[in-house]
Each structure stands twice: as C-alpha cells, then as structure tokens.
Amino acid sequence: MLRLAVKGPHTVLSSSVCAACPYSPAGCCVAPPRLDLSDVGRIVALGGRDWLLEEIAAKRLVVGARWLSISRPKRPLAVNGPREAACVYHGPTGCTISHDRRAATCNYYVCDAARAGEHEARAREVHERLIASFVAWDKTINARIDATWPEGPTFDAAFLDWLGAMFTELSS
Ligand code: SF4
Ligand code: SF4
Structure with missing residues (x-):
C-alpha cells in the first residue's frame, strides 16, 4: 500500500512493498542519495x-x-x-533518522514496484513536482554561492545558517 503525506518540500511517500524489498535487504538504502545544498538547507531550517x-x-x-x-x-x-555497503543510517528495521534529517529524495522516492497501486498517478505527480522544485532551488543557491563565495563555501555553522535561511526564503 502506498502512503502519501503531502507537506510541500517535507512530503513523505512510503510503500509497504519496501519492508520486503525485492532488490536488497536494505532496499534502495544501499545507495543513499547525496545531500544537495537544498537538502542541507531544509535540514537546517528544521533545526538540524x-x-x-x-x-x-x-x-x-x-x-x-x-x-x-x-x-x-x-x-x-x-x-x-555477506558484508555489503549501505547507508550508515540504515538499521535492522529501516532508517534510523527522522524524516527531518534525511535528503528529500529519501522522503519522496519510491521505485515503480513500490508505487504501483491505488495512488500511483498522484504519487508520480507529487514526485515529479518535488524533483523540479529541489532542482530549481539548488540552481538558485549555487548561483548565489558563485556570487558570494567564488572560492567555494566551508561547511561551518555560519554557512549552514545561511543555507537554512536560503531554503526558507525559496520554499516559502
Ligand atoms: S522503493 Fe523500491 S527499491 Fe527502494 S526499498 Fe522500496 S521496493 Fe526497494
Ligand atoms: S538516510 Fe535513511 S532513508 Fe535515506 S538512504 Fe539512509 S537509511 Fe535510507
């Protein structure tokens, strides 16, 4: 069964299929997404x-x-x-961190096998809209970084706070 909790950039899609993933005991958490700047900004904006x-x-x-x-x-x-590589946050019963601390992709990605069913069309629409939003926010954040830190940023508290404020501005 597919579940959708639609909350803008904090939307969570989940599927009961994932508990018995046909691909891996760790599901798609064997290949965690990287946290792009919009993801980092979202986590900061949520107190992280x-x-x-x-x-x-x-x-x-x-x-x-x-x-x-x-x-x-x-x-x-x-x-x-066998010993296999997987996301450090994956545990025996799934992800060990809250949705507020995950990359947005972790929250809204479900594969075709997990998406099939009653809410499939809605899930696809929400998924595509979120991808477009996060790509656009990353593009804007990167452009502002080019102008502000041409040598590249340092991931310290001040930069993280800046990212959090940027995410709040762009997503509101
Ligand atoms: S989304 Fe697909 S690949 Fe990922 S855990 Fe669920 S069933 Fe497995
Ligand atoms: S953060 Fe959680 S949901 Fe995302 S890849 Fe890692 S274990 Fe999976």
Missing part, C-alpha cells in the same frame, strides 16, 4: 544545524564541493548475509 555539524565531525556525512555524501560502511545486511 548542530546535528549536521556532529555528523560531519563523525564522518558519517562527508563534505564535497557543494554537497554532503552519506558514508556507506560494509556490514551484513541480513542475518548471516
């Missing part, structure tokens, strides 16, 4: 600035030029299974 700094310090989030990557340590994903 200090959490981000802690995760960066612990190397669970790895700083890229203009994004954060989620680390993928290897471990068994199923009892007695």
